[in-house]
Amino acid sequence: MIIIVFVAVILFYILTLIQTSFLAHFPSFSVFPNLTIFAVLLINLLEKKQGYYGLLSSLIGGFFLDIFSGSMFVGFYMIIFLFLSLFIKFILKSNVQIAMF
Amino acid sequence: MKAITKPRPKIKFRLFLSIILLLILLNLPFVSAKIKNLFYSVSLPLQKNFWSSGSDTAVFFKTIVNYKKLAEENRNLELKIKELLLLNYEVFDLRKENKILRKALDLGLETEFQLISAEVTGRYINSDAIFINKGSKSGVVKGSPAVTEEKMLVGKVNEVYDNFSKVLLLSDRSMVFNVEVVKAEGSFDEIVPGIINGAGNFQLELKLIPKEKEIEEGDSTITSVLGGIFPKGLYVGSVKEVKGVDIEPFWQIKIQPGVDINNLNKVFLLTNPQ
Numbered sequence: 039m040i041i042i043v044f045v046a047v048i049l050f051y052i053l054t055l056i057q058t059s060f061l062a063h064f065p066s067f068s069v070f071p072n073l074t075i076f077a078v079l080l081i082n083l084l085e086k087k088q089g090y091y092g093l094l095s096s097l098i099g100g101f102f103l104d105i106f107s108g109s110m111f112v113g114f115y116m117i118i119f120l121f122l123s124l125f126i127k128f129i130l131k132s133n134v135q136i137a138m139f
Numbered sequence: 140m141k142a143i144t145k146p147r148p149k150i151k152f153r154l155f156l157s158i159i160l161l162l163i164l165l166n167l168p169f170v171s172a173k174i175k176n177l178f179y180s181v182s183l184p185l186q187k188n189f190w191s192s193g194s195d196t197a198v199f200f201k202t203i204v205n206y207k208k209l210a211e212e213n214r215n216l217e218l219k220i221k222e223l224l225l226l227n228y229e230v231f232d233l234r235k236e237n238k239i240l241r242k243a244l245d246l247g248l249e250t251e252f253q254l255i256s257a258e259v260t261g262r263y264i265n266s267d268a269i270f271i272n273k274g275s276k277s278g279v280v281k282g283s284p285a286v287t288e289e290k291m292l293v294g295k296v297n298e299v300y301d302n303f304s305k306v307l308l309l310s311d312r313s314m315v316f317n318v319e320v321v322k323a324e325g326s327f328d329e330i331v332p333g334i335i336n337g338a339g340n341f342q343l344e345l346k347l348i349p350k351e352k353e354i355e356e357g358d359s360t361i362t363s364v365l366g367g368i369f370p371k372g373l374y375v376g377s378v379k380e381v382k383g384v385d386i387e388p389f390w391q392i393k394i395q396p397g398v399d400i401n402n403l404n405k406v407f408l409l410t411n412p413q
Contacts, residue, residue, distance in 0.1 A: 055182055055261075058270075059189030063197035063401050072264070097158070104165075105178050108263040108298070108305055108342035112171055113162040120158075 042091065046098045053077055067074040074099045078119050082126040096123040176274070176300035179260075183302075185271055186260040190404075197401055255279060255408040257304070262400070267311040267339060268294075278410060284369050285406040291397040292362060292373040293406050306406065309375065309396060310337045317366035318375055320348065321359045331364060335375060335394065341375060343376055344395035354381050354390055370409065397400045 053073040061071050078099045082092035100116030107115065164170060202209075208283040257273035273279050285293040285306045294314070307314060314337035319330045333348045348354055358378040364371040379395040 054264075055185055055189060058194035058261040058264060059186045061197075062190070063193040070262075070264075103264060105175055106261070106264055108266050108268055112165040112174075116158075137191070 042096075043094065046091075046095055049096070050074060050077065050099045050102045053099075058106050072105065074103050075119075078123065079126075080096050082123050083130075087127070087131050092123045093126065096120045172300055179270060179300065179303040183260060183334060186270070187258065187272075190260055194401060194404070250342060253281075253410045255410060257285075257406055258339065259403050259406060263305065267308040267337065267341065268297065269306050269308065269400070269403075271304050271306055271408075272302070273408070274300045274304050276301050279304050279408055279411060282368075283408045283410050284373070285408050286373055287398060287403070287406060290373055292369060292375050293398050293403065304408075308337070308341070308400070309335065309338060310341045310343055312337050312339050315366075316361045316368045318345070318360040319363045320352075320354060320378070321346070322355075332365065333360070333392075335360065338393075341396060341400060343392050343396055345378070346389065348390045348392060349388060350383060350390060352390075352393060354378060356381065356383035360394060374398060397401060 057071070057073045061073070064071070066107040078092075078095050081095045085091050096119035097116055100113075100119040103119075104112045109115075162244040165174065166175055196299045205212075251381040255273055255277055257271035257277075257279075259269050260272050262271040263269065271285070279296055279299050280318040281299050283296045285295060287293060292309060294308040294311070296304050297307040316334070316335055317331055318335050320333055321330060327376050331348060331352045331354070334346045336344045336346055338344045345354075345360060354380050360377070362369040362371060362375060376394040376396040378392055380393040384391065
């Protein structure tokens, strides 16, 4: 568990740094790609229904976006991602089954 | 990868409680500032590298995309050089005179203000703001205007941490300040006052210019002393588009910011604007 948290922290930290520093030079139609949201969505969609890595990634990804987004309230993205993750889980558990490979 | 087993209701409640407590803790003003400063300080070397390599890569791809235009642009530039050479002879005397006057009046940027040089290390997510690597320990204060070495206005310092600061760009929606519109030919016969409003996504709008005033594409905007936010005489940008709606008494004007955020690596903070 600790190793997974550590890996997730490093991953989301690097993704956020790339997003704020490297990808800031590549706007497409005045929109900057958001790697963190992409990673959170991907983890939530690909993991097992009973897994909780999606929720964990939402909290860690949201935390880094809050730190580097300049918003006054730290926790805004954490809450948004948490609800997003719970919503995906709810949908996957009750209605939808994604066929992988 | 082994999935974590489903937590029991008691653990769920504890988890929920700890998230709430964490959020409260993170939002305490002192803690929030310290955490942000810690992350920004640790990230500085990586961010600097990412920023400069991103800038280089963007220039590389821009060159490839604009490859066809380069030959035409080169021809135009050669013509422009010839024109400028002729003009250079004409302005030689004026330059000499200007130099003497500048010396007499002490008009240099460094004599007008106390400058703090800072490097741009990144851009904030979802807002028109940038990180710079100087903070309160270097003497940066909230509200200091940020400019380039060519006296082009970048924005103003919005948040100050120990080693970092957040500079709000002119295009941020909360930015409103007074400017003067100067004709493209540089004639100072009629200076038109107006208000610049940040429109987000690196766009600026010039407002409250009555339709009786003649505004053309290419006209420049410089800061005026009226608003008191920025010192007078800093270049903001040039008029990109002028539109008029019949029922409105004012022009709708879009401004092209003078500063290109993609090529911005260094800014100067004016700590004692006059």
